Amino acid sequence: MSAGVPIWRCAGCGVAYFPEPLLCPRCHGGKFESGRVHEALIEEVSVIRHMIGQENWQPRRIASVLATGGPRMTVGLRDESGPGATIELFEEGTAPFGRAKSSA
Amino acid sequence: MFQNAAIIGVGQSAYTRRPEPGQTALHFMRDAVVAALDDARLNAKDIQGMAVASFSLAPDSAVDLAWKLGLSLRWLAQDTNGGSAGMSMLGNALRAVETGTAETVLILGGDATGLAGYAKVAANYNTATQKHLSPLGHGGPNGVYALVASRQIKKYGLEKSDYGHIAIAQREWAAKNPYAVYRAPLTMDEYLAAPLVADPLSRYDCVPVVAGAQAIIVARPDRAPKGRPGVRVRAHRASYNYDNQEGDGLQTGISTFASELWQEAGVRPDDIDVASIYDDYPTMVLAQSSDLGLIPGNDLARFCRVTIGERRFPMNTWGGMLSAGQPGGHAGGLNGISEAVLQCQHRAGERQVKAARLAVTTGYGMTMYRYGGTAAAAILERVE
Numbered sequence: 001m002s003a004g005v006p007i008w009r010c011a012g013c014g015v016a017y018f019p020e021p022l023l024c025p026r027c028h029g030g031k032f033e034s035g036r037v038h039e040a041l042i043e044e045v046s047v048i049r050h051m052i053g054q055e056n057w058q059p060r061r062i063a064s065v066l067a068t069g070g071p072r073m074t075v076g077l078r079d080e081s082g083p084g085a086t087i088e089l090f091e092e093g094t095a096p097f098g099r100a101k102s103s104a
Numbered sequence: 105m106f107q108n109a110a111i112i113g114v115g116q117s118a119y120t121r122r123p124e125p126g127q128t129a130l131h132f133m134r135d136a137v138v139a140a141l142d143d144a145r146l147n148a149k150d151i152q153g154m155a156v157a158s159f160s161l162a163p164d165s166a167v168d169l170a171w172k173l174g175l176s177l178r179w180l181a182q183d184t185n186g187g188s189a190g191m192s193m194l195g196n197a198l199r200a201v202e203t204g205t206a207e208t209v210l211i212l213g214g215d216a217t218g219l220a221g222y223a224k225v226a227a228n229y230n231t232a233t234q235k236h237l238s239p240l241g242h243g244g245p246n247g248v249y250a251l252v253a254s255r256q257i258k259k260y261g262l263e264k265s266d267y268g269h270i271a272i273a274q275r276e277w278a279a280k281n282p283y284a285v286y287r288a289p290l291t292m293d294e295y296l297a298a299p300l301v302a303d304p305l306s307r308y309d310c311v312p313v314v315a316g317a318q319a320i321i322v323a324r325p326d327r328a329p330k331g332r333p334g335v336r337v338r339a340h341r342a343s344y345n346y347d348n349q350e351g352d353g354l355q356t357g358i359s360t361f362a363s364e365l366w367q368e369a370g371v372r373p374d375d376i377d378v379a380s381i382y383d384d385y386p387t388m389v390l391a392q393s394s395d396l397g398l399i400p401g402n403d404l405a406r407f408c409r410v411t412i413g414e415r416r417f418p419m420n421t422w423g424g425m426l427s428a429g430q431p432g433g434h435a436g437g438l439n440g441i442s443e444a445v446l447q448c449q450h451r452a453g454e455r456q457v458k459a460a461r462l463a464v465t466t467g468y469g470m471t472m473y474r475y476g477g478t479a480a481a482a483i484l485e486r487v488e
Contacts, residue, residue, distance in 0.1 A: 019232050025348035046250035047303045048243035053223030060241040064251045064474065074474060076240035095239035
């Protein structure tokens, strides 16, 4: 697990993307500065209660979030955070996850 | 408008939720081809072109299927545009016939993945899904469109029962379609009591995957069976990756071409007699209908409660995929076209819409990351 989620910011127009593009959809520039985004605002949440082809499936929560200064992305939620909450982002493998911000 | 190309035949296989052991997508596709040829009163040797879409062909490709069907062709295409593949293939076939590249083109889609096979397709749909969604346990397209549905409910002030009106009305149509896998009446109480699959979507909001295939034949109008009204395509448009996944998914690629489509067709949304709107989810039926201008005032709630709820507009008259079944996204886009053809030819049996003359059909698909990235639509017309 690593803190934050990778984003790619266009060196030409400054717009950030996830997942990584080849050319910027806005200005079609080909240079990106990679970085990480650490917080996001939850916009919608769903609970996946059934997975086709799976038995003994345990419900999982996913959310559409707006990353701070960055793009919208879909994350797995590791707690009961809901729409309107700001969460901290982390990455497991190549997948983005989120949970309530730690109070530290 | 296509002057030298028309739809002259349609055919389908049986649909089933659970194919028999040994029954593959190829068997269903063969049945659909035989039915379409029979409907068009053509022989296989008359076919000069083929377009095919299926999740189940690999490692074969379109030419291998041509070989298995014994078709020697001079025009061949394989389409990968998911729920809009049917519409995409229709456009390409019309242009191939219109320009004289081929006189007769077979359009074919079918799948028999089974539930486990479909789960693999859904988890590995593209790189973004494989790397960034599947590890979340996102539930395939159900999870993706659950989030889109939440946005739609919030933006348009919808209630859960609004989606129910679409599912219930389509089930009524399905009762009149012998090919539909779900034909028993559905009540609002049953709809609302159905188990949640991915909040807010419940069982009847999610398209059931079936095994099956659809075929359509496009040819010069003079190849149509004698004594049967032809079906001409007044306009066809498609869109691919319309917004780079930067929107909210509540509009589709149809929004980029709808005005052009109507203008070229020379008709208006309120001229339409019957509509086939790609229905993997009621959410996306509303999004496409909105883009097409079929919803007066863009009042989605009223459209559900009154227009559909009170059966004022015939939409997805074969039951839609929500009741008839989705034989893979690819063939799923073809069944709406087939139904529109049957309606315009007044061959839809018990579900015939009186005096149907003009139909709109759509396709929508390829869930790239946050929603679908492909869409297409056509205006079909009965020609005496």
